[in-house]
Amino acid sequence: MSGRSGPSRVPRLLGRPVPLSQVAWLTVVWLLLWGDLSVGNVLGGLLGGLVVVWLLPLPVVNTGLRVHPFAALVFLVRFAGDLVVSSFRVAFWALRLGALPPVHIVEVRLRSSSEVMAVLITVALSALPGSLVLEVHGRERELVLHVLGITGDVQEIVQDDVTRLESRIVAAFGTRADQEELR
Known part of the structure; x- marks a missing residue:
């Protein structure tokens, strides 16, 4: 759909895009909210992040920013x-x-x-x-x-x-x- 190919391609789960950077960010926020780094919290954050980005996809926007x-x-x-x-x-x-x-x-x-x-x-x-x-x-x-x-x-x-x-x-x-x- 987006016409992109190669390494910048976003993985899909059941046909819907799942941006891994957003999943990672939501996992970090989850861990900060719980205040405890444990296997259960990491897995819970990953699962929660996957569910959120899969159910509520955001449009891909090119902001014109690159962080060096x-x-x-x-x-x-x-x-x-x-x-x-x-x-x-x-x-x-x-x-x-x-x-x-x-x-x-x-x-x-x-x-x-x-x-x-x-x-x-x-x-x-x-x-x-x-x-x-x-x-x-x-x-x-x-x-x-x-x-x-x-x-x-x-x-x-x-x-x-x-x-x-x-x-x-x-x-x-x-x-x-x-x-x-x-x-």
Whole structure:
């Protein structure tokens, strides 16, 4: 039906697809809910997962995401560092009595044309204290950001930060086409 063949083919049980990755995920959730790793719980989780995915099949959706484990780890570590730095920047300005922090509205251009990557970048930027995505211009691949506490050449600093973040996100979650686009 789906026209797929080869190793990406989903096994079938009584004519219905049974995605093993979903069965595995449901088994892990089952084990976490029970809080005890035993043979009975593993078998119960596998059986429950099989029944759920067989009775309630989900459509196959290509999200345009690919997880590259090492690059994802690099992204998470660097993003955690960015969270710490930006939190200290905001705290510094919050604790300076009487001094108002520099606030800027900056337009930055993304290099990736993928909407999925743009969403991930937008979420990551909005999660950082001191920055907020105000507008997204999809066709132009531009983001309008509100940034707090940055001094100097704000446009260049923010564009460089966004470009580095975009590179890490695309390396961690992008398809080959997304990664080729940034080269």
